[in-house]
Amino acid sequence: MMDSVDRAIINRLQGGFPVSDHPYRKAADHLDISEAELIQRLEQMLEKRQLSRFGPLYNAERLGGGLSLCAMSISEEDFERVAEQVNAFSEVAHNYARDHRLNMWFVLATETPARIESVLAEIEDVTGYQVYNMPKKEEFFVGLRFEV
Amino acid sequence: MVLNDADRSLVAEIQGGLPLSSHPYAEVGERIGMEEREVIERITRLQDEGIIKRLGIVVRHHELGYTANAMVVWDVPDEQLDEVGEKLGSESCITLCYQRPRHLPEWPYNLFSMIHGKDRQRVLNYIDAIIESCGLEGIPHKVLFSGRRFKQRGARYQ
Known part of the structure; x- marks a missing residue:
């Protein structure tokens, strides 16, 4: 289980990490723990898969990549098959079932914006289902931080 | 901002995570043939330009109880x-x-x-x-x- 120190680490280090020669020591000072303890706790939380990673969160578009949210409406009897086929594409970053007629929602991340359309066409070919492409048009807010 | 080859190799090197050691930027630099100072300068610039939105912990929200x-x-x-x-x-x-x-x-x-x-x-x-x-x-x-x-x-x- 997570104790108060783990929680403090998560809450603080989602907001940034020093870019300097001794960053863990500097971050640890703010948390009133030692550098060794901070590193050990991060290792453990990564191992327990409570953290996805410790590093950068990139802006895919500014890196020149393509990014889109896509949805499909899959009949119940085809759902497992289509989920497997969709997830087999390395460009599919994550995929969730949702409770709506459009019941499969996934994020597509490609090396170039032009690849989005061609991967979508390949997914439609392989699965036999239509894909609704819903790329971001305007961004009002990105926080995505979780208090624990 | 246009990324050059050095930026790209840095972006690729750290995408899976920073080394968990005392001098992570020096370690990254060693792997891609860059001085620690240069790694620090480039990461700082990538952050300023918004190419790195955030550096630090990326959680698995499901595992933290946000189900x-x-x-x-x-x-x-x-x-x-x-x-x-x-x-x-x-x-x-x-x-x-x-x-x-x-x-x-x-x-x-x-x-x-x-x-x-x-x-x-x-x-x-x-x-x-x-x-x-x-x-x-x-x-x-x-x-x-x-x-x-x-x-x-x-x-x-x-």
Whole structure:
């Protein structure tokens, strides 16, 4: 289980990490723990898969990549098959079932914006289902931080 | 900002995570033939330019107890979109808020927001509170809770 120190680490280090020669020591000072303890706790939380990673969160578009949210409406009897086929594409970053007629929602991340359309066409070919492409048009807010 | 080859090799090297050691930037530099100082300067610039949105912990929210993840979609009249988007985006429990295209007639919704909560009832209560505080009673919306999660990984860069 997570104790108060783990929680403090998560809450603080989602907001940034020093870019300097001794960053863990500097971050640890703010948390009133030692550098060794901070590193050990991060290792453990990564191992327990409570953290996805410790590093950068990139802006895919500014890196020149393509990014889109896509949805499909899959009949119940085809759902497992289509989920497997969709997830087999390395460009599919994550995929969730949702409770709506459009019941499969996934994020597509490609090396170039032009690849989005061609991967979508390949997914439609392989699965036999239509894909609704819903790329971001305007961004009002990105926080995505979780208090624990 | 145009990325050169040195930036690209740095972006690829650290995408999976920073080394967990006393001098992580020096270690990264050793692997790609760069001085620690240069690694620090380049990462700082990538952050300033918004190419690195954030550096540090990226959580697995599901494993931290945020298991009720709702995509709340709104059918907002185009002329009100900016106003409603700004309002929703400033609500503290909203984690993302984007405009996306409609697909009529199937899909009339053009504003997408995400709320991550620890249980469904709490998320539904947040939504009621938001509708009231933002004055969204007249705007049709739909709540799509996530069911199974099939896949979760970050995007990969070469």
